[in-house]
Amino acid sequence: MPSRNPGVITQDWEPVVIHKSRPKGQDLRDPKVVNQALRSGAPIQTIKKFDAGSNKKAAPVVSVKKLEEGTEPAALDRVSTDVRQAIQKARLAKKLSQADLAKRINERPQVVQEYENGKAVPNQAVLSKMERVLEVKLRGKVGKQK
Numbered sequence: 001m002p003s004r005n006p007g008v009i010t011q012d013w014e015p016v017v018i019h020k021s022r023p024k025g026q027d028l029r030d031p032k033v034v035n036q037a038l039r040s041g042a043p044i045q046t047i048k049k050f051d052a053g054s055n056k057k058a059a060p061v062v063s064v065k066k067l068e069e070g071t072e073p074a075a076l077d078r079v080s081t082d083v084r085q086a087i088q089k090a091r092l093a094k095k096l097s098q099a100d101l102a103k104r105i106n107e108r109p110q111v112v113q114e115y116e117n118g119k120a121v122p123n124q125a126v127l128s129k130m131e132r133v134l135e136v137k138l139r140g141k142v143g144k145q146k
Contacts, residue, residue, distance in 0.1 A: 105129035
């Protein structure tokens with residue numbers, strides 16, 4: 001066995017103090033915790049939040065000069081009449097309702113309605129789904145049967 005130093009034995013340890021963890025913010029808002037603190041007489045702080053309970057969001061302030069200098073296009077392109085008519089004809093030829101077509105392409109019926117009314121902004125993914133289900137080409141040369 002190894003021999004130990006027969007000198008004075010000292011500890012090189014520092015004391016470790018364990019503190020109770022502080023309550024979390026979510027626990028402080030819990031009604032049970034608040035009621036318990038009220039019953040025990042502990043001090044409770046209440047804060048009135050600014051615009052609490054209102055549903056309104058402040059609109060960002062944009063100067064008129066920036067609006068006038070803006071380079072955004074005034075209006076987005078809408079579905080052309082050729083595409084609208086091609087969608088309607090192909091859908092009716094397959095004897096599908098707008099809701100049935102919407103289910104088959106995994107979109108809302110409102111999307112199909114907007115495309116047929118010409119109010120939708122063309123989305124290539126939606127047009128591709130419609131082409132696959134209706135078996136009609138809607139992009140490029142319009143209205144051609146596959």
